[in-house]
Amino acid sequence: MARLTINGEARDFDVDPETPLLWVIREQAGLTGTKFGCGIAQCGACTVHIDGIATRSCAMPINAIAPEQKIVTIEGLSPDGSHxxxxxxxxxxxxxxxxxxxxxxxxxxxxxxxxxxxxxxxxxxxxxxxxxxxxxxxxxxxxxxxxxxxxxxxx
Known part of the structure; x- marks a missing residue:
């Protein structure tokens, strides 16, 4: 069980701790704006923010993310497009x-x-x-x- 805070919402996910953050975001949280491109953190299609730092989520296992860290996806950057x-x-x-x-x-x-x-x-x-x-x-x-x-x- 992993607790992640995504776009301001703390949620528990029952996934393998080595699961890349990208797949938790897309498949478990249902936030499909973050894209899969290469799977090796080279192309940047999977970029999200972790505590304000742009991070490539395809190679970031969820066990490397503390529950208090804040993850922001494209959906959470500015839901009304005002960023x-x-x-x-x-x-x-x-x-x-x-x-x-x-x-x-x-x-x-x-x-x-x-x-x-x-x-x-x-x-x-x-x-x-x-x-x-x-x-x-x-x-x-x-x-x-x-x-x-x-x-x-x-x-």
Missing amino acids: PVQKAWLALDVPQCGYCQPGMIMAAAGLLQQNPNPNDEDISAEITNICRCGTYNRVRAAIKEAAKGGSTQAG
């Missing part, structure tokens, strides 16, 4: 196919929480998510736009 990153993504029409975008948004929100005014080098160093459609220029522009847009604290 500055979400607003910038819409304003600049960032997504193409959209599959990687929840992870990209979570990575960008994590970056801005740690560094509210990143330059191009900061963005390149921190946003290592893979986008098969190649929307990197729009992602960079949206991160800069969100940096101008006010608070970037996760909900």
